[in-house]
Amino acid sequence: MAGLATTMNSSMTSAPSMSIxxxxxxxxxxxxxxxxxxxxxxxxxxxxxxxxxxxxxxxxxxxxxxxxxxxxxxxxxxxxxxxxxxxxxxxxxxxxxxxxxxxxxxxxxxxxxxxxxxxxxxxxxxxxxxxxxxxxxxxxxxxxxxxxxxxxxxxxxxxxxxxxxxxxxxxxxxxxxxxxxxxxxxxxxxxxxxxxxxxxxxxxxxxxxxxxxxxxxxxxxxxxxxxxxxxxxxxxxxxxxxxxMVGQIKKLKxxxxxxxxxxxxxxxxxxxxxxxxxxxxxxxxxxxxxxxxxxxxxxxxxxxxxxxxxxxxxxxxxxxxxxxxxxxxxxxxxxxxxxxxxxxxxxxPSMHAKLLLSALQSVSFDISIVTLFFLIWSLAVMLLSKKFKQMPHLFTVNLLLAQCMVSVGMIMWYFITKQTYRLGQVLVFIVLYSSLYSTYIWTVGTFCLVRIPALIVGILLITGHPNTRNDCDSAFFYGNAQVISTAVVLSCSILIAGLSLMCLSRNRQQNTYQILERNSVSSNVVEEPMLKDQSENVVTVNNEQPGTELVVEKEQCRTLCTSENCMLVQEEQLLQNADPQLGRHVLLCLLLIIGLFANVSSCLWWLFNHEPGRLYVELQFFCVIFNFGQGFISFGIFGLDKHLIILPCKKRLEFLWHGRDIAAQNDSAIREEMKMTCQQFVQYHKNQCASDIVKERRCGAQSYTDVFQGCHLVDWLIQVGLAHDRGEAVNYGNRLLKGGVIQHITEDYSFCDESLYYRMMPMRIGTFSGPSVGGSVLNVSMIIIVIINH
Structure with missing residues (x-):
């Protein structure tokens, strides 16, 4: 920072050019x-x-x-x-x-x-x-x-x-x-x-x-x-x-x-x-x-x-x-x-070098405090969702832990630099830069996350000489030797990040193949008709006709499903918990690579130009925000889990908005728009929709049920013109669900554009008829709507 201080002191002016x-x-x-x-x-x-x-x-x-x-x-x-x-x-x-x-x-x-x-x-x-x-x-x-x-x-x-x-x-x-x-x-x-x-x-x-x-x-x-x-x-x-911006990241290939x-x-x-x-x-x-x-x-x-x-x-x-x-x-x-x-x-130009260094330290400290909270939140989400047991979420948890240690290390560094305790500064530096180097090379794995950074910091401790100034920036605590080691780690990390993206791409292809294979096997098992010896066993035990027993099982499966005895619920949970979220990991790598490029540029700029000037200081500020604010990126990508955070919050807000008795509302309390949507669907589209997307799937050991997936209904609604986009289709499906036309197999979810299973409920057209005075008007309006849509 000496050259930087000289440059800044020589370029001081009397008045600022803007209002920061x-x-x-x-x-x-x-x-x-x-x-x-x-x-x-x-x-x-x-x-x-x-x-x-x-x-x-x-x-x-x-x-x-x-x-x-x-x-x-x-x-x-x-x-x-x-x-x-x-x-x-x-x-x-x-x-x-x-x-x-x-x-x-x-x-x-x-x-x-x-x-x-x-x-x-x-x-x-x-x-x-x-x-x-x-x-x-x-x-x-x-x-x-x-x-x-x-x-x-x-x-x-x-x-x-x-x-x-x-x-x-x-x-x-x-x-x-x-x-x-x-x-x-x-x-x-x-x-x-x-x-x-x-x-x-x-x-x-x-x-x-x-x-x-x-x-x-x-x-x-x-x-x-x-x-x-x-x-x-x-x-x-x-x-x-x-x-x-909604849904644009899904287009990332x-x-x-x-x-x-x-x-x-x-x-x-x-x-x-x-x-x-x-x-x-x-x-x-x-x-x-x-x-x-x-x-x-x-x-x-x-x-x-x-x-x-x-x-x-x-x-x-x-x-x-x-x-x-x-x-x-x-x-x-x-x-x-x-x-x-x-x-x-x-x-x-109007800031003294000491004020500039103090600003860098204050920004680092403030960001570290805020980002520590978001990192703890993100770790809790990872642990509660049990995704830390999967790949590549295991590496992501290691990254979150390293980022937490970076924030803790920076908070400790902010206070230890105000003291003259040299041994304490060295110990805090070990914690801070071992963690920071770990965030740079997090894609290599657990072994490299801990041991290679510790080895590099140990070499610095043996060969380098710490700065004797109490207000020294942590990035220059060991002088040029530290800058060189950081540049080497960053250069290797950029290469490793590129290789990790290639591995993620290959893993995505394998994962897609495995999902297709599992779905094909599952469909073969689920839609397979009941074997003859199983039917005979049913007749022997129950002393009834096989068809009667089958009807009883189907009626039992049309009420509610539980994870203990329903294969469909278990399949839903498997798909939700096994989601590797590869697109989010690719986005994380992209954003981290940008920060790595900025850090290595800062190191090389300092090594080859000892009077870097104002642009270098801006780059240094950006590097500080990236190094100690990585938690914001991690929280934005992994901290708001859809099934653990977003959907329960949305369901709770809907519960509070519509009142505590929303589940007990009768048909007379349903809004007119919902009644029109349900009547239109039941009268003109339900049979065709059922023949197109409803499949008989095995639910238990010897029971079957007619179900469809939410994403398939969204596709069908767009295809036939009842919705213009997927958002409108989700709203349409929610009206059908609240109106009792469709139902989730466990009633735990509202209608979602996902691989969640729903069933068509038996319902007559007259269920959603309007008041007797306006019934004919409602029927005419529904016919006009259908003509327009088709």
């Missing part, structure tokens, strides 16, 4: 609304079809009104055109680099689709929903004119770069569609027409024209109307962003993680650095303070995450959705700590 105090509330506001939207979609309060309506409002009304309003009042005389040119050059450079590399590396089958969508992913930022609140919080008091650059920079991607990507996508469609060929000129014309037909682009052009016609003043009769629409944009856009890492690196690291360098290169005529502030602002702008519209483009072309949509979700959440650290970059 408002940054955390702004981030909390933005990501809090995003999480609200995510949970609303996750628990199916708002379905994906309903979310499209909100998205259409945001993109067609709210955002165009916001752009038009700000374009009209924009003062072009105070715009720094060199700054805009720098951002344009940076975006074009990144776009061309990603496009060329994609064309060279991608397979010929989908080369042009990737070359079209990947550059858009790396250059189009979420300027308005996420970027504007962050810039407003940071610069509203110091450089308020920076806010207008958001409205000028955004059209660069929309009008200049995106059409190039769309042309590549159209070329891919042209290659795939050999029956219908169209000229290249017509393709370019269609792309340009789609671009200018976009409400956002159109209103930007109209707003620029209105700026000169109206002389930068909005008429009174338009002002209130535009204010009402534009003020609704921020919250709606962030909420819609959360809704679009084994062969897409490398592309996602490279795209996130290009968006969050390469674009900010090139933007900053372009500003320093092209805009060097300003004063030193404004010059530095603009270059830092360019870096901050580059860190804004990818806009959700990129996922919309991928879905419109039906191309690369397994890469773009999960990448957009991961990119958004990874950008949060990087944006926070980028804001710290702007305050570093």
């Amino acid at each position: 105090d408002r940054l955390f509330p702004a981030l909390l506001e933005c990501f809090g609304i995003i999480l609200c939207g995510y949970f609303a979609g996750r628990i199916n309060i708002i379905t994906s079809t309903q979310a499209k309506g909100l998205g259409n409002f945001v993109s067609t009304f709210a955002l165009p009104a916001l752009l038009f309003k700000n374009m009209v009042v924009l003062d072009f005389t105070h715009v720094n055109w060199n700054f805009l040119l720098s951002i344009l050059v940076a975006k074009v450079a990144v776009f061309i680099i990603v496009c060329i590399l994609t064309l060279l590396v991608a397979s010929p089958e989908n080369r042009f689709s990737k070359a079209g969508l990947f550059p858009i992913f790396a250059t189009q930022s979420n300027d308005f929903a996420l970027g504007y609140p962050i810039v407003e919080a940071l610069y509203i008091d110091t450089y308020p004119e920076y806010l207008q650059y958001i409205y000028l920079v955004a059209p660069v991607s929309l009008m200049l770069l995106n059409p190039i990507g769309f042309i590549f996508c159209e070329i891919q469609k042209w290659k795939e569609n050999t029956t219908h060929q169209q000229s290249k000129l017509k393709t370019i014309g269609l792309v340009l027409f789609q671009v200018f037909k976009n409400p956002i682009v159109f209103m930007v052009i109209v707003g620029i024209c209105g700026n000169f016609i109206l002389k930068q003043k909005i008429p009174v009769f338009m002002g209130e109307f535009l204010d009402g629409l534009s003020s609704s944009f921020s919250g709606s856009a962030l909420f819609y962003l959360g809704l679009t 084994k062969n897409s993680f490398v592309a996602i890492i490279l795209l996130i690196t290009a968006k969050l690291l390469v674009l900010p650095l090139i933007s900053r360098e372009m500003v320093e290169l092209l805009d060097n005529g300003n004063t030193e303070a404004n010059y530095t502030s603009l270059s830092n602002y360019a870096f901050l702008y580059g860190v804004f995450p990818t806009a959700p519209s990129v996922a919309i483009f991928a879905s419109q072309y039906n191309m690369e959705m397994e890469i773009v949509t999960p990448g957009m979700v991961i990119n958004t959440f990874v950008s949060a700590p990087i944006m926070y650290m980028s804001a710290w970059l702007l305050t570093i």
Whole structure:
């Protein structure tokens, strides 16, 4: 830290360039609304079809009104055109680099689709929903004119770069569609027409024209109307962003993680650095303070995450959705700590080296305390769900234990550095860095988690010399020897993580084969007719006809099933407990690899540049957040177990919401929508549905029952048009379950889009008939609904 202290002391200034105090509330506001939207979609309060309506409002009304309003009042005389040119050059450079590399590396089958969508992913930022609140919080008091650059920079991607990507996508469609060929000129014309037909682009052009016609003043009769629409944009856009994230991680495939890492690196690291360098290169005529502030602002702008519209483009072309949509979700959440650290970059010139070191220690301590709670929660979930007995959850438990020890070690280090007890510092360092190295190489196994880190720390203790300063950073306690050892461990860990992902991919293939094999065997056993000697044994013991005994067994199985005597319940529990959650482990590896890359970059930067400067300090802050905040990632992925946490909480909330007597409600208390749904299904669809998805499955030793799986009913409802998406289908199934049309075999679960078993309940059509006065009207309305659906 000596070189860093020298650099920081020599670059002190008298006034900060932004207000850091408002940054955390702004981030909390933005990501809090995003999480609200995510949970609303996750628990199916708002379905994906309903979310499209909100998205259409945001993109067609709210955002165009916001752009038009700000374009009209924009003062072009105070715009720094060199700054805009720098951002344009940076975006074009990144776009061309990603496009060329994609064309060279991608397979010929989908080369042009990737070359079209990947550059858009790396250059189009979420300027308005996420970027504007962050810039407003940071610069509203110091450089308020920076806010207008958001409205000028955004059209660069929309009008200049995106059409190039769309042309590549159209070329891919042209290659795939050999029956219908169209000229290249017509393709370019269609792309340009789609671009200018976009409400956002159109209103930007109209707003620029209105700026000169109206002389930068909005008429009174338009002002209130535009204010009402534009003020609704921020919250709606962030909420819609959360809704679009639901279910996107499921699209993550084994062969897409490398592309996602490279795209996130290009968006969050390469674009900010090139933007900053372009500003320093092209805009060097300003004063030193404004010059530095603009270059830092360019870096901050580059860190804004990818806009959700990129996922919309991928879905419109039906191309690369397994890469773009999960990448957009991961990119958004990874950008949060990087944006926070980028804001710290702007305050570093005014911060003394001792204050900087104290800030690093305080951030590490605060994060360790909070993340320790989340890690204990995640460990409790792993233990209570008994997943720690399975692979790869066994390794995940070891990782959680190592992360707990890292948090405990950092808390102890925070207090021990205030003392002069040298032996205590060494002992705490052993605990801290043995655990930290274990988190780096957690994928190797239990042996390596404990012994290799202990061996490396032991070598440091023997060969190194601890720092004698009491306020020394733990990352430099043993000087360059510690930095070198950390770099070696990180480099090996990145290779090991890549190998572990390959092993997980191979394990996924084997697991899929085993599940298919088990299901085929299970279906053969379950649907096998009763053997003749078993029927004779039944007749001998009971002195009854075999058919009578079979009917008795079936009637017994139609009431309730228990795990002791029901094979179907045991199969449900087996499927739930045996879920390896490989997709979540792949996502965990992806996020950890990003942190490993940042740590190894920090080590190499320090070794080869003893005066690293402000960017290194930002990187160091990011590494601190990653090292001591890994528990947030683990909690987000494994801390909210669906069957242990989410479903019981949802069931409890429904119980409290509808009252304690919901199970005893009679037909007269059922809502009209539920009655209409149940009557429609029973009268027009139940028989066909039963013949399509209901199967006779063995329930006990000599008993059978007619059941179906919840996921099969969801597929059937979408297929016949009774639901537009899986969320609507789940709501439809819940209405059938609450109306008594279907029933879970144990009545322990509501209707879920999973491999849970349900049965059709015997019911007559008249059960759900409405009041006698409106009965004919209800029947007519049901006939109209059926005609529309078909």
